[in-house]
Amino acid sequence: MTHRLKPNGRRVVPLLIFALLALVPAATAIGADAFVLSLVTRIMIFGLAAMALDLLLGYGAMISFGHAAYVGIGAYSVGILSSSGIDDVFVQIAVAFAASGLFALVTGAISLRTKGAYFIMITLAFGQMLFFLASSLAAFGGDDGMTLPSRSLVFGAPILKNTVVLYYAAFICLLGFYALCRAIVASRFGRVLRGIRENLVRMEAIGFAPYPYKLAAYVIAGMIASVAGVLLANQAEFVSPAYAGWQRSAELIFMVVLGGVGSLHGAIIGAALFVLLAEYLSRLTEYWPMIFGPLLILVVIFARGGIAGLLKAWR
Amino acid sequence: MTVPLLSVENLCKAYGALRVTDRVTLTVAAGELRAIIGPNGAGKTTLIHQLSGLAAPDSGQVMFDGRDVTALSMPQRARLGLVRSFQITAILPRLSALDNVALAVQARSGSSFRFFRDVSQDAAINTEALALLARFRLDARAASAAGTLSYGEKRQLELAVALATRPKLLLLDEPLAGTSHDEARLVIAALQSLKRDVAIILIEHDMDAVFALADRVSVLVYGAIIASGTPAEIRADPAVRAAYLGEEA
Numbered sequence: 419m420t421h422r423l424k425p426n427g428r429r430v431v432p433l434l435i436f437a438l439l440a441l442v443p444a445a446t447a448i449g450a451d452a453f454v455l456s457l458v459t460r461i462m463i464f465g466l467a468a469m470a471l472d473l474l475l476g477y478g479a480m481i482s483f484g485h486a487a488y489v490g491i492g493a494y495s496v497g498i499l500s501s502s503g504i505d506d507v508f509v510q511i512a513v514a515f516a517a518s519g520l521f522a523l524v525t526g527a528i529s530l531r532t533k534g535a536y537f538i539m540i541t542l543a544f545g546q547m548l549f550f551l552a553s554s555l556a557a558f559g560g561d562d563g564m565t566l567p568s569r570s571l572v573f574g575a576p577i578l579k580n581t582v583v584l585y586y587a588a589f590i591c592l593l594g595f596y597a598l599c600r601a602i603v604a605s606r607f608g609r610v611l612r613g614i615r616e617n618l619v620r621m622e623a624i625g626f627a628p629y630p631y632k633l634a635a636y637v638i639a640g641m642i643a644s645v646a647g648v649l650l651a652n653q654a655e656f657v658s659p660a661y662a663g664w665q666r667s668a669e670l671i672f673m674v675v676l677g678g679v680g681s682l683h684g685a686i687i688g689a690a691l692f693v694l695l696a697e698y699l700s701r702l703t704e705y706w707p708m709i710f711g712p713l714l715i716l717v718v719i720f721a722r723g724g725i726a727g728l729l730k731a732w733r
Numbered sequence: 734m735t736v737p738l739l740s741v742e743n744l745c746k747a748y749g750a751l752r753v754t755d756r757v758t759l760t761v762a763a764g765e766l767r768a769i770i771g772p773n774g775a776g777k778t779t780l781i782h783q784l785s786g787l788a789a790p791d792s793g794q795v796m797f798d799g800r801d802v803t804a805l806s807m808p809q810r811a812r813l814g815l816v817r818s819f820q821i822t823a824i825l826p827r828l829s830a831l832d833n834v835a836l837a838v839q840a841r842s843g844s845s846f847r848f849f850r851d852v853s854q855d856a857a858i859n860t861e862a863l864a865l866l867a868r869f870r871l872d873a874r875a876a877s878a879a880g881t882l883s884y885g886e887k888r889q890l891e892l893a894v895a896l897a898t899r900p901k902l903l904l905l906d907e908p909l910a911g912t913s914h915d916e917a918r919l920v921i922a923a924l925q926s927l928k929r930d931v932a933i934i935l936i937e938h939d940m941d942a943v944f945a946l947a948d949r950v951s952v953l954v955y956g957a958i959i960a961s962g963t964p965a966e967i968r969a970d971p972a973v974r975a976a977y978l979g980e981e982a
Contacts, residue, residue, distance in 0.1 A: 606839060606847040606855075609828075613836050616825035623785070623823070624898050625811035625840040634846065 431729050432596070432683040439589055443582045455581050456653065457697060462588040463649045465689035466595060468673040469682055470642035475671070476680025477603050478635045479615040480530070483538045484545025485670050488640040490552055490662025491518045492647020497564055497657035507570035507578070507648070514644040521548070522640030523633070530632050545667055552659035563658030570652055578652055588649050592686070595642050599682050602638070611635055676717055678724025687725045736799060738763040738932050739815075739902055744783060744793035746956075753779045754790065755956035761902065764929045768943040769936050770967075771953035772976070777936045778820055780953065781904050784934070785817035786810045798901060812841065814901030818894075818908060820936075822887045826880030830871055830890055833879050834862040837897035865893045868923065885916035892920060902932040909939050921946065944968070952976070 439462065446455045467489050474480040495514035504510070525544040532540055553561040569578040577583045602608050613621045614628045621628055651657050660666065669692065677688025695713075699706035721728050737760040746754040753776040761767050771777055782788035784795060786807035795803045797815050805813075825833050838858045839845060852858070866872045869889040874882060879890060888908060895903055908924075909917045921942055924933065928946075937943050943950065944964040951961040954976045960967060967973055 601849050601851070604851045604853060605849055606843075606845045606852045608848075609832060609836060609839065609852050610845045612828060613825050613832075616827055617823055619787070619807075620819075620823040620825060620894075621836070622787075622807045623811060623817055623819070624837040624894060625808050625816075626836075626845070627806065627808040631845070 431726065435683055435686055436589075436593055436596075439592070443585055452581070455585055457693065459581070459585050459588050459649075459653055461690045461693045462585075462592045462686075463646050463653060464670070464673060464693060465686035466588075466592050466649070467643045467646035468670050468677070468685035468689045469592075469596065469599060470639040470646070471670045472674045472679065472682055472685040473599055473602070473642070474635060474639045475674055476682075476684075477608065477615060478611045478632055480632060480636065481538050481671070482529075482541040482636075482639075483664065483667050483671070484525075484541035484543070484548075485639070485643055486664070486666030487545040487548040487662045488518045488522065488643035489647040489650060489666065490548055490659070491521060491640075492644035492649075493651040493657045493661045494552060494555075494558070494647075495644070496570060496648050496651035497566060498558055500566055500568070500570065501558065501564065505568065505571040506574070507572050507652075510570055511645060511648055514648050515641050518640045518644035518647075519637050522637040526633050526636035526640075530629060530636065542664055542667070545662065546664055549659050549662045549664070552662055559657070561659055563656055563660070566651060566655045566657065569655060570648075584649075584653060588653075591645055591649060595645065596682060596686075599642070603682070607631065607634070672714060674724075676714060676724055678726030678728075681723070681726040681730075684724050684726030691725065735762070737761060738765075738798060739784070739934075740796045741784070742794040742796070744780070744790050744795065746779060746783060746788070746790045752956045754783060754793075757793070757953075757956070757958055759951060759958065759961075761932055761934060763901070764932055766924070766928050766933045766935060766946055766948050768947035768950045769934060769953055770938075770940070770943060770950060775953045776956040777953055778906055779956075781817060781906050781934070781936060785815065785904055787817075811898060814899070815904070816895050816898045816900035816902070817904035818891050818906055820906040820910065822884070822891060824879040824882075824887055824890055824894070827878055829876050830866060830879050830882060831859065831862055831875040833890055834865050834893050834897045835859060837894045838862050841898060862897065865897050866890075868896075869893050869919065885912045888912050889916065889920065892923065896927075896931075900931055902934065903927075905933060905935045905937075907936055907938065909937055909942055917942070 442458045443455060446452055471482060471485045474482050492514040495517055496510050499510050499513060529537055529540045558564050572578060578587060610626055610631050614631060618628055647661065650661060673688035673692045674685050676691055678684025695710060699709055717724060723730065739761040741757055741759040744754050744757040757780060769777055779788065783790045786805055794801060798813060802810050835858050838861050863872055863875060866875055869892065871886060871889060871893065874886065882890060892908060908920055912920060924946055935946065947964055949961060950964055950967040951958050952967060952973050959976060960970050960973050
């Protein structure tokens with residue numbers, strides 16, 4: 419037996435996902451509906467936010483019901499800065515990181531003192547707090563939200579106005595943060611996080627105090643989700659308190675569960691299914707959530723690992 | 734006389750009117766194997782909870798390795814070398830057997846706020862963890878999810894995890910419970926080989942194992958220690974026979 423164990427070789431599904439995503443603009447270039455491009459951009463944006471949530475939910479067993487708040491923080495970082503004339507996307511991302519990191523640090527420090535249903539409720543409460551704060555920002559549109567004067571600038575250039583450039587910006591963010599999250603879950607830190615998920619008391623008994631690890635994961639997940647907010651604001655050219663609302667938080671959990679908890683790429687699959695189903699079912703009937711709900715129930719009952727779990731089983 | 738590794742002074746704990754730990758005073762020397770026996774409900778596991786930091790005593794003091802650890806948490810005590818196992822198997826079921834042991838090695842070897850390097854490729858940690866698995870003949874199961882191991886294998890895995898922390902004092906809560914005859918022999922042999930290097934407090938119902946392994950035995954009845962002595966002394970003690978061993982006679 420060797421001391422260096424083989425890393426998990428099953429990376430085919432994520433590879434396929436990213437290959438497919440990379441080729442979508444080519445498909446639209448040769449005639450597919452241009453609307454597909456903006457739809458898939460949305461998929462990648464929500465996939466990014468859902469993947470960040472999966473880091474908490476799937477690897478740290480922290481069921482945050484307020485993760486959309488961080489998407490909201492990212493979006494408002496763009497909205498507020500661009501309305502004051504600061505259009506540079508890197509400045510906006512830096513501010514989004516700082517604001518979401520601070521919010522996660524403060525609310526996480528409090529929330530993580532609770533467990534189970536209490537943790538769910540307190541993260542929901544903090545999320546709603548942010549939602550109502552955004553709704554009350556009269557200077558920035560209040561509950562109507564605000565239209566952005568323009569998309570963010572990259573090194574002073576308005577290249578994000580091009581939908582293909584914006585598409586690849588979202589793609590690079592998703593790919594980069596996917597690689598980062600993969601590294602994190604396989605690292606020393608990630609193994610401690612997975613251990614805490616499995617059995618907290620056991621981890622304490624071998625000398626790990628769980629709290630700082632959970633808090634660090636909470637802050638990382640919040641900061642990653644804020645990047646999804648920066649992208650979302652740019653794509654919609656609009657910022658709204660609804661981005662941070664509890665319905666959005668619930669949708670993110672829905673995506674993670676649908677795609678497969680604790681796999682990272684499952685969250686992207688879940689986001690894709692969610693966005694596509696919402697888009698096409700809502701064209702069929704306005705009662706589309708009535709098809710949606712039972713679908714999630716079926717997945718939870720028959721495919722505990724979500725879509726990613728099914729794909730793994732087939733291989 | 735040297736300072737004992739563990740000294741427990743007047744430890745008391747009550748759940749309502751029920752005194753589960755009643756003025757327990759106890760010292761364990763470095764390298765000593767102390768067995769604690771007593772009938773069911775005598776408060777043995779509760780005592781282990783208080784020694785390991787999982788439960789707080791109402792009063793009394795726990796000194797370990799020259800420091801007062803009474804107010805320290807379980808992880809803090811574990812890092813000092815006061816490490817416990819659990820009566821009800823506590824493993825990380827979806828992590829591999831290797832990861833279970835490797836995490837305990839990792840806990841005492843550097844910061845775990847390291848986010849980028851793949852820890853499964855850490856040769857130093859893996860080598861040490863595999864050696865411990867081999868000691869319990871679990872090396873063939875290294876890559877298996879711990880939850881898929883047999884009950885006896887899980888008990889052994891737990892012992893391997895406890896040893897991986899390099900404890901000074903091990904608190905073992907019925908390590909033989911539910912193991913097969915062969916598995917029990919393996920565990921007893923492992924404990925025998927640990928003697929002198931690691932002090933052990935052993936709670937066990939298997940009297941053959943207790944009398945074979947222990948340097949000294951303490952008898953806990955209704956939360957209080959009614960007798961302490963060598964296995965021969967305890968066997969001959971009339972109070973112990975009446976309270977405990979007598980039941981079996």
